[in-house]
Amino acid sequence: MTRWASARVILIWAALAVAIGVPIAFAAGSEQLAWRGPVYILAGFAGIVALGLVLIQPLLIGGYLPGFSAYRGRRAHHWIGGALVLAVVIHVAGLWITSPPDMIDALTYASPTPFSPFGVTAMWAIFIVALLASLRRRLGLRPRTWRFLHMPLALVIVVGSVAHCLLIEGTMETISKAALCALVLAATAKAMIDLQVWRKRRALRGEGTARQ
Incomplete structure (x- = not known):
């Protein structure tokens, strides 16, 4: 590996760490934490971590993170998905413990807060x-059926998560939160476009081989 390649690897991982770590660090220093209980704080940070995991998912499946082959990227995507589910469960369970009526309203789409339906969806x-x-x-x-089901749901996850996060006025700092949300949207869009282009090229190569 050349010096430039090594520097590129370091920069990519450092950028990812900053994108996820800075919003968490700012949230940890928020004055609002002084009026929150430990369960509520845990639930809130689980939500922030979940958004960070949503950013990692398209980076893995798109092959943008160095050190991951296509197979390892898919495996990591699978395990990160499991971690995402756990983070969401902690987030929802913590909020349920601190305020069951609010969570019932949110889960039944009866909450007056604009961010609730996006998060629940x-x-x-x-x-x-x-x-x-x-x-x-x-x-x-089959892979084609899986993609047909997974891709629209992934879009719902990304758009819903970003809208949920942006509409909440909580412990997260505004600029770092907006930057993280923008990166989530950009990474998802790039991965979906690149994968679609790659599949079309593979299909065209298959057609060309069949004609020969």
């Missing part, structure tokens, strides 16, 4: 993807 999409992934072999889902 993203949550259900995450759970559906996790369930389908765990039953994929049992259901006999």
Whole structure:
């Protein structure tokens, strides 16, 4: 590996660490934490971590993170998905413990807060993807069918999570929060575009080979 390649690897991982770590660090220094209980704080930071994991997912599946082959990237994508489910469960469970009526309103789409429906919709999409992934072999889902189901749900997760985060006025600092949300949207869009282009090229090569 050349010096430039090594520096590029370091820069990519450092940028990812900054993108996720800075919003967490700013949230940890928020004055609002003084009026929050430990369970509520844990729930809040689980939500921030979940958004960071949403950023990592398209980077893995798109092959943008150095050190991950296509196979390792897919495996890591699978495990990060499991971690995302756990983070969401902690987030929701913590908020339920601190305020059950508010969570009931949120889960039934009766909450007056504008951010609630986006978060709840993203949550259900995450759970559906996790369930389908765990039953994929049992259901006999082919790669094309899996993509047909997974891609729209992934969009719901990303858009819902970003909207949920941006609309909340909480412990997260505004600029770092907006930057993280923008990176989530950009990474997802790039991964989806690149994967679609790659599949079209592979299909065209297959057609060309068949004609020969």
